Amino acid sequence: xxxxxxxxxxxxxxxxxxxxxxxxxxxxxxxxxxxxxxxxxxxxxxxxxxxxxxxxxxxxxxxxxxxxxxxxxxxxxxxxxxxxxxxxxxxxxxxxxxxxxxxxxxxxxxxxxxxxxxxxxxxxxxxxxxxxxxxxxxxxxxxxxxxxxxxx
Numbered sequence: 733x734x735x736x737x738x739x740x741x742x743x744x745x746x747x748x749x750x751x752x753x754x755x756x757x758x759x760x761x762x763x764x765x766x767x768x769x770x771x772x773x774x775x776x777x778x779x780x781x782x783x784x785x786x787x788x789x790x791x792x793x794x795x796x797x798x799x800x801x802x803x804x805x806x807x808x809x810x811x812x813x814x815x816x817x818x819x820x821x822x823x824x825x826x827x828x829x830x831x832x833x834x835x836x837x838x839x840x841x842x843x844x845x846x847x848x849x850x851x852x853x854x855x856x857x858x859x860x861x862x863x864x865x866x867x868x869x870x871x872x873x874x875x876x877x878x879x880x881x882x883x884x
């Protein structure tokens with residue numbers, strides 16, 4: 733029987749090294765590997781003319797993100813931050829130890845707070861921010877581990 737599992741989540745970026753710094757140094761992902769590919773097969777696979785691709789794989793826990801940068805084709809700006817009710821990927825969520833410290837680092841690293849709205853449920857705090865390209869990220873500081881709670 734085949735076992736299916738998530739391989740990675742791809743995020744197109746406008747500046748590869750800025751994004752590597754943001755996700756690795758500010759949010760705590762670990763760099764796993766880098767990849768550079770180009771040529772006709774890559775163009776067909778990616779459906780992009782001038783399909784030269786530089787990618788960096790970053791891991792946190794069991795989650796891998798792939799930062800995708802297209803040095804020849806460039807990138808197409810998207811509506812940012814993307815509305816939460818648009819079909820497709822809306823955000824990624826990261827548990828953090830100290831929400832205030834991470835929000836400050838995000839702003840210093842080129843991201844931004846969204847609406848300056850902090851949701852406090854009494855057991856956890858959450859806030860939406862963006863990366864430097866406008867990708868929405870939910871930061872969650874949990875005061876307790878819901879998985880450790882007994883189910884009745």
